[in-house]
Amino acid sequence: MKLLLIGYGKMGQAIEAQAVARGHQIAGIVDPTHPEARITDFDSSTVDAAIEFTHPDAAFANVMSCLQQGIPVVCGSTGWLHHFAEAQALCQQQNGALFYASNYSVGVNLFFHFNEYVAAKMHQFGGYDVQVREIHHTQKVDQPSGTALTAAEGILRNFPEKKTWRNEATQNPSELAIISEREGQVVGTHIVTYTSGVDQIELSHEAYSREGFVLGALLAAEWLPGHQGVFGMKDLLGL
Numbered sequence: 001m002k003l004l005l006i007g008y009g010k011m012g013q014a015i016e017a018q019a020v021a022r023g024h025q026i027a028g029i030v031d032p033t034h035p036e037a038r039i040t041d042f043d044s045s046t047v048d049a050a051i052e053f054t055h056p057d058a059a060f061a062n063v064m065s066c067l068q069q070g071i072p073v074v075c076g077s078t079g080w081l082h083h084f085a086e087a088q089a090l091c092q093q094q095n096g097a098l099f100y101a102s103n104y105s106v107g108v109n110l111f112f113h114f115n116e117y118v119a120a121k122m123h124q125f126g127g128y129d130v131q132v133r134e135i136h137h138t139q140k141v142d143q144p145s146g147t148a149l150t151a152a153e154g155i156l157r158n159f160p161e162k163k164t165w166r167n168e169a170t171q172n173p174s175e176l177a178i179i180s181e182r183e184g185q186v187v188g189t190h191i192v193t194y195t196s197g198v199d200q201i202e203l204s205h206e207a208y209s210r211e212g213f214v215l216g217a218l219l220a221a222e223w224l225p226g227h228q229g230v231f232g233m234k235d236l237l238g239l
């Protein structure tokens, strides 16, 4: 496949290496380090899919630009979902293809699945409070992490004692606390903890490297062309 990489930082560079190893061609790189290239230089005749991992402030414009150019786009940037409905609308209007996941790791998507099941069971039995904690490297600009937000949404849907989330510790039992910690080079750790007066149950995922995110993003890019609409990891993995 011919891939356009939008963002050539930690993720973009790791994706390039694994994409080439899987036999793909890098048709272009759009990043401040490659100022000669723009998304508007490409279209569906020169690129099969774009993979976007940039910055919360840049992702929306990049996704819109891909959709306008008729390029199927796999986006992994977090922190821009307040604009997601606009991207969905343009995707529909253009009969385009957009794939978004707050986390492309297969393991994390299993974790999301189990998280919803556990939340529903914990609600059914009662007696527990719940909290989400995420730990990431110190270069991360957004908080809470996109993954923590997806996990929190899964809890809110299945554990009605919690009505909303808050990005700090809280004494309000209807608020789900999401605790964000930034530490060294931590790739990404997410922990959901249920506590009662007598015990504790935890569901956690720790990424050892970025390779899991990269593989998931490439699987999404290989799957997306030929599909029309807005998709996520549940569509890809059948979860």
Ligand SMILES: NC(=O)C1=CN([C@@H]2O[C@H](COP(=O)(O)OP(=O)(O)OC[C@H]3O[C@@H](n4cnc5c(N)ncnc54)[C@H](OP(=O)(O)O)[C@@H]3O)[C@@H](O)[C@H]2O)C=CC1
Binding pocket: 006, 007, 008, 009, 010, 011, 012, 030, 031, 032, 033, 053, 054, 055, 056, 058, 062, 075, 076, 077, 078, 079, 101, 102, 103, 104, 105, 213
């Ligand atoms: N969904 C998932 O599975 C994962 C999501 N992420 C998310 O992906 C994003 C990127 O992560 P990561 O690679 O670690 O970040 P990095 O900061 O290492 O890389 C981002 C790159 O994008 C560049 N960039 C900034 N603005 C633009 C723009 N408008 N167009 C093109 N390139 C741009 C940056 O350039 P400069 O530095 O000069 O600004 C930088 O080179 C983050 O939002 C992160 O949360 C990360 C890992 C997994």
Ligand SMILES: O=C(O)C1=N[C@H](C(=O)O)C[C@H](O)C1
Binding pocket: 078, 102, 103, 136, 140, 144, 145, 146, 147, 148, 187, 188, 189
């Ligand atoms: O910025 C990162 O590094 C990561 N961001 C994603 C998120 O916000 O959840 C996914 C992963 O945890 C790494």
